Amino acid sequence: MTSWAIRVAVLLALLASYWGVYQHGRSVERAEAATATAKRDSGDRLAEIIGERGARQEEQRRAQAQEEARAHAHEERTTADTGAAGADAAGQRLRDEAGKLAATVSCPGTDSAALARGQAATRAAMVLSDLLARADARAGELAKAYDQARIAGQLCERSYNALIN
Template sequence: MSPAGALYLKIGSALSVLIAISVVLYGAYSHGESVADTRWEAKAADQQALQAKGLAAATTINRNEEQRRQAAINQVGKDAREQTKSAVADDAGADAAGDRVRKQAGAFAVGASCAPVDPGAARRSASATRAAMVLSDMFQRADERAGELAKAYDAARIAGLACERSYSSLRARER
């Protein structure tokens, strides 16, 4: 073999060794990269599972809080309805008492109109009758208005207290 052929043979075998080393190194690099990718994918999957558990726990906590708040609001509404029923019953009793007093005032006004035998007393009696009738009418109107105002006050008070209890029940968990 000629010296040039031997040189080509040496260069060819050195080149084959370099190519073989390059292929082995590339294979090792690819394997290391795939192992690293697998580790990162496992970490990402673990992180996703952890986040899913956290989301489920937060959802459960929020759902329980929502149910607690709704139960508290329902109880406040129930209490307000019971208070309203009680106030209506009290109003009916007050209306009945007012009716009795108004009847007595009307009877007093009618009794003041009884004509005495003395003509001078009859003139005084007519004035007293008119005054008693005016006072009876004014008393009746004032009593009716007071009853209306008492009903409105009771309703507003019950609603205000229910609102306050509702707000307090919502804020109870936040403190």
């Protein structure tokens, strides 16, 4: 072979070795990049799982707090209803006594002036008894509405606080 052919063969061998080294470097770089990507992806997945677990725990805490607030409101409504029933019974007794008192106010007698005064007093006592009955019934309605609004407001406040805390 001629020296020129040897030089070309050496040059080709040199180029082939450089090409082989270049390809090896690329494959090593790809493997390192794939390893880094796998590590990053597994770290991302781990962070996602931890985040999901934390979010699930927070959601469960909130749901439990809201359920406790609902249970507390139910207890308060039960207590308020019991108190209202007791107040209604006491009010009914008061109205009954007022009606009895109004019925007994009349003044029996032979004097027509005393009889007229007795009838006027009976009518006045009946009007006052009716007014007392209406006022007591309305006060009961207002108390019941107030209790319901108060309990609903407290439930709303507790639910809100459970969400933001």
